[in-house]
Amino acid sequence: MAQEEFKLPKMGESITEGTILNWLVAEGDTFQEGDVIVEVGTDKVDNEVPAPFTGRLVAIHAVKDSVVEVGETIASVEQIAEADVPKQEKTSHAKPQNDASPQPTSRPPEQSKQIKTQPQVSQTFKASSRGNQFYSPLVEQIAKDYHISYEELARIPASGQNGRLKKSDIFNYIENGRPFQFAQAVLEQSGFKVPDLSFDKGQGERVEMDRMRQMIADHMVFSKHTSPHVTAYVEADMSNMVKWRQDHKSKFQSKTGQKLSFTPLFIQAVTRAIQDFPMINSSLDGKEIIVKDHINIGMATALPSGNLIVPVIKAASTKSLETLAAEVNTLATKARDGQLTSEETKGSTFTISNVGTFGSLMGTPIINQPEAAILATGIIKKRAEVIENEDGDTIEIRPMMYLSLSFDHRIVDGFLAGSFLRRIADYFEETPSITY
Template sequence: MKETEFVMPKMGESITEGTIINWLVNEGDSFEEGDILVEVATDKVDNEVPAPAPGKMIAHKVSAKDVVPVGDIIAILELSEEIQKKSASSTKSNSSSPEKREVKKPKKSTSLTASKNVTVNDNLFISPLVDSIARKHHISYEELARIKGTGENGRIRKSDVTNYIKEGRPFQFAQPISENTGFIVPDLKFDKGTGKIVEMDRMREMIADHMVYSKHTSPHVTAYVEADLTNMVQWRNANKVAFQEKFEEKLTFTPLFIEAVANAIKEFPMINSSLDGKNIIVKEEINIGMATALPSGNLIVPVVKNADKKELQELAATTNLLVGKARDNKLKGDDTKGSTFTISNVGTFGSLMGTPIINQPEAAILATGIIKKRAEVIEKEEGDTIEIRSMMYLSLSFDHRIVDGYLAGSFLRRIADNMEQFDRERKI
């Protein structure tokens, strides 16, 4: 075996350089022909550069994130002598592209039983790297064919597969569309009418994608309870002026709702979780996201971190700050990251109740409706009475993969109890 210089290949007519993403073969490791040695990014597409022959990695001459001109040496290889001449010429040629291998997908499986249908890519192209990742995670070619590739001509890249795995393999049990499977959704040509065309802005596109993904990923179930907020409403009305004078913060219902939810989560920690493949991650922190409207009309979810550890005045200060920043378009990235449970106050818009969509990757989301005065029958020892009470509907949408009805119902009832049993004698 002889040492050979391995150079940056040319990956297109207009490509003059590439960025090293990651070395997949370490120094001193052996490899076979076709094994991916390195991942290289260009301004057009990411590429997996295969080994031209069996051999051993002697040394890396460049590191990850280095930008290397085409033709420059990136590694020293030790290749088999019988193909030394062939491999040396191929690695030093500036006109050749990295070798690719096509793996033909077998016929579509008929053993999948889920009811949802997906379209598969019949012209599936799988690189050796993607093939090895798929084998490691027991992903069939049928399942690979459902992943949308972001590479050139729709080719599946390593990042597409790893992201698909992180998302919980949503197409794992999907039924491929074929001529032999029952009902296929027809391509109906609806008359969408005419009118002013309003192009979605980037945030609205992201919200749309996120909502569709959430409904596609999580089997949504929604539970409802009605809560009597009379004690809470009366306490807030009696103390909001004194609260603002003492803490210089407005006292809205939001921090009171967050407090009630955070206390309920401490009793039912499984609600504060997310799904990672076959594992449930129960979060240590209780970070409450609160859906907030932006001036554009779009919604964003700023996050109250460690809500269970904050006093009411801290919750009020944090929520007021975040809402103010949202209205002024001054929220930063950290303000909207890390939520473990979300509250959507649909009552702000006058809605009686709502069926919220889960904020992925959380396990549940709570919608609070409008607080409305209503005549209610109150049971007392001396007999039933009719009183004017401040009532509100609570609705909890939950991911049935993680949360069962008993847990969801118990948790939702606990939130309502926390609101109903609010101490009217509480000191500020």
């Protein structure tokens, strides 16, 4: 095969040069398409330069720490057939599909032997986080694609220089079935070790999870591994909202052509509360909190298959009750018919899950990453309540509802969460000011 020039690619509009930080492939070594060959630093960010094809590195022309211009030849390479790459060097590089989690692949005998010598899931691990370990942008993107948390990344054996995790390390780990996916981080000084339990999973019909259920399961585990969940509760007297909806739903449908469910009323009240407490409408990026400048409300919707999907009401704070009702009805119908587009399920900044539609009194929802909190609304149920009046207390029958807020305790504390949840309940208890 003829040799080709491997040139420093363009890495940004304003970047004209870069510094060679580290060669990950030595002269004479083979590589596969997509493997990182060299790490290059610029004045903006460190970059990993992938191989454009499967081949062999013939010669390095730009040594470590040298400064080269974009477009300058930094190595000589030759393209080879994939069959010529030694088996032990091959790694799966396929990205997961958007609606499925990765499946373990068959392992060569040498990999099986290696897995047996790896630590078991029940073994004690030292707690780790992104704060004390560097991960390249490429590794972080792969972890995001596969819903691998930083805690799980910290447990993957690394073969790079200075203990750095390489792309091949993370793909080998995925191929091996992610043995540390459910391992628990335990402080070494506590002296506690997770027992090595072997559960009898029983006998019965085996039903394969569909792709959406796999995605939901992976996302839920990822969320619990990522965010320390805390849940707060309040109850709301729904008398005013229930009566107002009963009095106006016929007029509302006659004028707008839309059915008036409780969902748009809930979204309107939650949006008002978010405007009062904007820190709830945020997400965490490293050591920075991003307070969103828009309010997009996700509404968890049940599908006929039993799975859940979260269509999103964009810019909810700018829309009238009529518009909210129209969008809620349209998205719910499209969800049930399997006609939602990917754009209609992206970009939520806060999610509402109405567990009351299933008859549940309350729920402890799991945060929809990367949001900071999620609200669950329970069933509206008539109960005997003690009502305080000027002339004494009375017992009355009131339609009551429990509200629960699960929040990420890394960025939301109890005072903020409790105040926000109470404000939502206050707005639920008000009589809507809209007339028809």
